[in-house]
Amino acid sequence: MESSFSSPRNDTFPAGLRVLVVDDDPTWLKILEKMLKKCSYEVTTCGLARDALHLLRQKKDGYDIVISDVNMPDMDGFRLLEHVGLEMDLPVIMMSVDGETSRVMKGVQHGACDYLLKPIRMKELRNIWQHVFRKKIHEIRDIESHESFEGIQFIRSGSDQYDEGYFLSADDLTSSRKRKDVDNKYDDKDFADLSSTKKARVVWSVDLHQKFVKAVHQIGFDKVGPKKILDLMNVPWLTRENVASHLQKYRLYLSRLQKENELKSSCGGMKHSDYSSKDAHGSFGLQNSISIQQSDVAHGSFKVSGNSLVSQRVGTKSHESDIEGIVSEPVAEPKKGSNGNIPDSQKTRSPQMDFNNSYAETKKGLIGNVPDSQKIRTPQVRPSHSLASVESEVNFTEFESAIPTKYSRNEIQLNKKQKPLIPLNSGFNKPPLPGPHSHFQVDRVQSIPSSSSRPSIAEEDVTGPAKSKPSYSEYINIQGSHVSPTISTADSFPDQIKSCVVNHQVSEAVSTSTANMEYQGFNLNCITDLESAQRNLIVESASPFGFLDDGFQICWYQGDCYGMNLGLQNIEFPEYNDPALVSEVPAHLYDALRFDYPYEPSEYSVIGQGLFIS
């Protein structure tokens, strides 16, 4: 499988389109390869999703479009779809012999630009170039709309010409498979201009994504907006539209993770049920409902971007103590104050704690999740911004570190704590980031007078959450990757999930100290509402505390972040009665959010690896 070079392609578009086909069925691979070659495309075939991702990552600009089967043994086609969309932003076409509406809808939801039914006909493949073209057009428009672009001038002129040329030939194009006509119509020059704009196409690299996540965290999940993110990211060539679409994807991703997490947790025997009972609100699983959490949460901002943490909180309504709100926030946009999740007013405690709003109110388990089941929901989800309460923060930091979010995780060096904890950072962190952040987090923790080590953890968490970057990718990594114990400074990973992980780790560490007991107490209280999903996230950490969500545990222990993401929901932060902690924490988190800590490039790479389901 070799990737093609871009130059010849441009002249004779759509001939030479570089297609990557992923299917576990060898018969179909052969047939599709032949069909696509007949369309004059350059074909690369792949029998495994992992191989495909590897290929795609190796050459970021090596392919124009990906065609993938839905049912594959090593990875779900939808998952691959998400990865590609987030990391490479390529159009992806799904195929399946199953044409049920629900499946097709799922495909579209995950971002597929088309869904083909097997058996696939030649004529269907002939038109796939339209998806590539469409994306290009949109990119051009994005670029053009961005006044500050300097280099846009040439693009603009080029695209204008191109557009005209295109419209002229549109009829030809659409009327039949006469691509020749198209080629004739196309002015080489025009097309070349168009393709030159390709350079401006946004490829969301690990670094870029981390910046994005950071920005999200910094702004606060509930206040996040493409413009704000864009400003914060300070990437000159990036457009608002780029950010907006990426934000949407991220949210979906997080919510998806959360859902999966929930499922996982249930499988894993997480005590979701416990939580759920409490949670009256049920809004919990909202993938997009993270916002819900936010509203309640005092600190609200936390809300992890929609997807993930839906933990919305479960039950918080029912009792104040439910921290639940916590975690459910899909790590998705940690921007929010980390704890967005705590929809219930309870949140009180930690403004940041999005996690688990519920916990805020209820002093219950600190780490939110452990309401009865001891799940620590830990607000992993909450990217920690706002660990409103120390607890929440704690969770965050913990999470943060744990969360393998690509970017931030590494940062969160809950080194101290992390060690004992499962390497949440799933992979990212490989080496605990000793960065300044970590220290700072740790330090903070220590400074917290509260007995429970938890608070300290919170601090760590706090920092972590700040880091919580929308590491959806991290999340991914987490799942499979190794949860590195060294949760690098919990830079508020936006990924709630991560935080969850982190929390666990941290919490674990903490538990050793003393906080355990305390946390447990908290958790119990807070967690009452913890939604099962949340549980997942936090569970792990709760071990000492007891409230770790099963799901969460899964994340950590198994280094499977996946669970974490979902589990965020239940991050319940036990309420810390220590005001000092609380106040401290917020500052903490914000500092962390400020990306004080430098990201080590190595970490990123780690994360990258981790993220990508290696």
Place this chain on the structure above:
Amino acid sequence: MERNQLRRQVRLMRQSLFDQGFLDEQFVQLEELQDDANPNFVEEVATLYYRDSSRSLQILEQALQRNPRDFNKLDNYMQQFKGSSSSIGAKKVKADCQQFREYCNAGNAEGWQGKLGQSRHHVDPSNQESHQQPESSLD
């Protein structure tokens, strides 16, 4: 002369496969894909299919024998088998797969076994391979 006769036979056999519903339009698509660059395309695909399908059937049989039966897994296997059968245009096999899945959903294991046997028959290489070889040897 003999060549013509063989050709005629192949044509008839092919037609009967279509008439009996063993093959559908997808097979025609495959034939159309065959060209100078890949003169034995159809044969190659058919070979791949047979190899893959015999493996699938084996897996299915094993899964059926397991107790208690995991219908979810069976469903997945069958889905996969259905997918690959659709690639070659194996109409009857595909229909069988669909039936299987329905049995699966209903938890009807006996129906499964019956269908499995039937599918095996439908996939019988003699149905199609013989069709392929004469063609390639003639060309």
